[in-house]
Amino acid sequence: MKKVTFTVTYEENPRTLSELSAIEIKLLRRVLEICAEAKAAGNHPFGCLLADKDGNILMEQGNEEVTLGGDCTAHAEALLMRKASQIYSKEEMNAFTLYNCADSCAMCTGAMYWGNLGRHVYIASEDSLRLVTGDDLRNPTLNLPSRVVIASGQKLMEIIGPIPELEGDFLALHEGYWKPSSQKSMN
Ligand SMILES: [Zn+2]
16 A cells, blocks of 8 residues: 655744734624624635735625535525636635635635635634534534635635634634534433
């Protein structure tokens, strides 16, 4: 059997609110509202938006996995990238930022990569999210930061996050929502 060792080096890039512009904070707060709207519609509490360099919102997207009949690819970022890449050129996408509630899974980071997104800003780390979702089959969060996926590619994407001061507001939407196996066995 051939054994392959795979090593990727990446740097975390956390931000305090004081290091973000007022526009970026407003966009991230809007992302939290999109998460709440997705949850109210019966979907999982995730959301994101696409903005141009001036902070104008070009597109908003919540998770639609439930309302799309269990479509396992209907994560907010994957849906947004699919739609945006049909409207904007790869050059245009490279100038845009996707503001996200949490670091992206491998699938969604892949969509960002193929769509030539220039910048990804997220609130919660995958680690924080994994602690609340556990292995719930609806969202068995990976331990594969978007930086690792992107670092394995052939081009750069600026990635900023986590933003710890906003993490609590995001994770509050997930309280009691997920049922990891450790909780299921107690029920
Ligand atoms: Zn995803």
